[in-house]
Amino acid sequence: MNISHVELRHLRLLAAVADSGGLTAAAERLHLTQSAVSHQLKGLEDALGLPLVERAARPVGLTAAGRRLLALAHATLPQVEAALRDLAKLKDGEAGELRVAVECHTCYDWLMPAMDAYRDVWPAVELDLVGGFQADPLALLSERRADLVVTSDGVSRPGLTLLPLFGYEMLALLPPGHALEKKKLLLPADFAGQTLITYPVPEARLDFVRRVLAPAGVKLARREAELTVAILQLVASRRGVAALPAWAVAPYLERGYVLARRIGPQGLWAELYAAVRADDAARAYVADFVETVRRESFARLPGIRPLALHQVAAVPR
Amino acid sequence: MNISHVELRHLRLLAAVADSGGLTAAAERLHLTQSAVSHQLKGLEDALGLPLVERAARPVGLTAAGRRLLALAHATLPQVEAALRDLAKLKDGEAGELRVAVECHTCYDWLMPAMDAYRDVWPAVELDLVGGFQADPLALLSERRADLVVTSDGVSRPGLTLLPLFGYEMLALLPPGHALEKKKLLLPADFAGQTLITYPVPEARLDFVRRVLAPAGVKLARREAELTVAILQLVASRRGVAALPAWAVAPYLERGYVLARRIGPQGLWAELYAAVRADDAARAYVADFVETVRRESFARLPGIRPLALHQVAAVPR
């Protein structure tokens, strides 16, 4: 490869490496294998005749050359994205209606900033939130009462398209000084006898119950609270334990308000999707909403990871 | 191809098409076949779902989408080049000495602006012009009295590397009202009996004599002048005819001062190379000087064309 064959691909690669702190993490984010990232980075370094990434450190460090190229990436990639957005508007029009319904309580944490960012670049799209609890949120789509539903239900339905958003880790929350404090990770049996504090939703919608406790035959007393802060309040005051997304509790963890423990050896990972009507999936303003949510979330939220490109999720061409 | 696979290659392509006014000309400039350009452009248009280039017109026109993408190209490509230059400096150092010798009289026309542009981006390189007429300019390199020689001699010598600059057309110049005025193109025999006005150099160095008149056995009276304006002055005042590079006479042609005619059916094309010592060819500040000359010349000079990548001209990696 020649120096004049530097491509946006390389800039995206370097940005991903720098941002995620390692080649393996970058590979996951780019939906490539670690090997591909390693090869490509080496190819780029060889072409330039300069090392870019110091692999020894963790998170990996950049050399002076790497920092210069990263500066280029930061300068050019947003320009490219803005141009592609303009082209999408030229193609599909600037306007549209996007009524967003959200199934999960904590999702407002990241949805609001994402919607703000989205409004900046798609000012002509009428963006609404469909409120209230829904027994079957996906039905809102076919009923045309919503255009996009954020759901953790990864099962596709006819007529709907699922666009993967991200995977996130659920952490078990304990008050400081709790009996389980010394354990590094918690197994289903450890929870026996505890009270579980949750949002007021049916157990079937609680990943922690459905995927961890129920399979192990553990049944806990439950107590409900509407708001994330209220749940944390209850945990902190030793009324029980809870399981919440890592991102939702990160600020409270920092202050030592509550403690977090991994659930199971690999952790308990849940997934979020944006469901849309199949014929809406290719619309530029819809696709870019999903893209914006992804980008903003990865920039903001700790403990989330990319989702493999789904069988159902045909990325709009 | 997906919309998110837009690469710098595509921006370079579009810039070349827009700048050169057609796919074929763009292909030549990019050192690709016309077919490759057509395929690549079609691939890009398909990926975006939008046409970019209106092929009917000549020079080809851009659609609104094409103009938006060209704006992106103009915004990002210079940033990329600046970054690559910085990386080259990081690798090889910022400084160096570059003594440039020029064989051809008219070359100063484009050399000065190119040197100005070069000085802006390589301020630490000591840039000098080696003046005076040289019997064997390439000898200056081995004698280390110059570091780069602009020559029209495309024959490689051991220890030297030839970097192709560009090809240019030589035009025959006539005073308005000359007997040859009505001919669209001039053949060697047409010149019989004319006086040829040239720079004061041996006939062997005059492409027009060496490659057109001499092979046809035509021998003309000669008259010499030092400066391009002086030659034009003599032609205009009917003292003879001349053959000069198209770019050197373009401004005078516009004013109808003299007339220009193509020499032979294909025209008389000459070539310019930058010769450097082989071990200097890979130095970043040397390679970028050549690149700057090319870029500036193509932006400024009419009637020039890219030179095929030469067997000798190993582009520095």
Added chain:
DNA sequence: ATTCAACATGAGAAATATTCATGAAAAAAA
């Protein structure tokens, strides 16, 4: 010392880009 996580590497497979050999259409020339 062992294990684990992260990166490197060679070989083969897959995807992509380029060329070659034409064809079609439009402009220029006869």
Added chain:
DNA sequence: TTTTTTTCATGAATATTTCTCATGTTGAAT
């Protein structure tokens, strides 16, 4: 108008590049 020339398009074959798979290496943590 017909012919020629120029320019772009296209399908098939080829070349090149990129990616994955399988495995090796390294360094840090247990």
